[in-house]
Amino acid sequence: MKVVVLMGGRSSEREISLKTGEAILKALKELGCEAIALDLEENLCERLREIKPDKVFIALHGPYGEDGRVQGLLDILGIPYVGSGVLGSALAMDKDFTKKILRFHQIPTPDWVAVRRGEEVSWDRFPAVVKPADQGSSIGLFVVNDRKELETAIEKLWSITQKVLVEEFIKGRDITVAILKEEALPPIEIKPKKGIYDYESKYTKGMSQYEFLEDETLARELQELALRSHRALELKDLSRVDFRVSNEGKPFVLEINTIPGMTELSLFPMACRKKGIDFNRMISMLIF
Secondary structure, three states: EEEEEEEOOOOOOOOHHHHHHHHOOOHHHHOOEEEEEEEEOOOOOHHHHHHHHEEEEHHHHHOOOOOHHHHHHHHHHOOOOOOOOOHHHHHOOOOOHHHHHHHHOOOOOEEEEEEOOOOOOOOOOOEEEEOOOOOOOOOOEEEEOOOHHHHHHHHHHHHOOOOEEEEOOOOOOEEEEEEEOOHHHHHHHEEOOOOOOOHHHOOOOEEEEEEEEEHHHHHHHHHHHHHHHHHHHOOOEEEEEEEEEEOOOOOOEEEEEEEOOOOOOOOOOOOOOOOHHHHHHHHHHOOO
């Protein structure tokens, strides 16, 4: 089987995408596939037509790779690929639209407002979370405590986004649930040493601790909500649903990742291992 791994890309998550792609390439070769790495370059269409892959494994994170654009290109070329299609990818990439759909389906998510450049920010609840609507890996994430900090954070984000989310800060715990082939895997609690799960905490060894939930009742509730969220956005094959669980025990969905990271520190393969699915088997389940 000939498989192209799309990796790298143009987003601020390029470095993570390359690490994810390398891990997937290695697994595909060990599974006996002819695995070929391609970056998101101008001659991508020509290269795909030359190679004629049986399938594409998209390992691109962030804009251009995770937002439905490359999925649409592959649809036009008639090439099958792993993961969600154009609609689900685009909806999940835009956290504002994700939250609107979650709210419509009565899936709990923190209160929020979306702000575009030039618009007045209508928000007076602090602390609050400020983040780009269309970036991953916690890039551009701020926790602000007053109006001045809010306005400063928003101003900083205009260099990387066209829409900013201001979101209710939920005091509590960070927990994530991976979905593999319509099955919710064991939830993982994330304990960042600096108190906030930002880019550094995600990708620097030793900056966060990870523990599987022992509370079976909460674990089942989170798994059910994760599957509902995955299906509400019409996602396919895999996703990772990130939660904040309040100190009172109420879960809130923060966002949904359609192309979770596959690096040595990534949570998706960690959850698979807990379920008895090693990395190569996980890739096999997704590709065949």
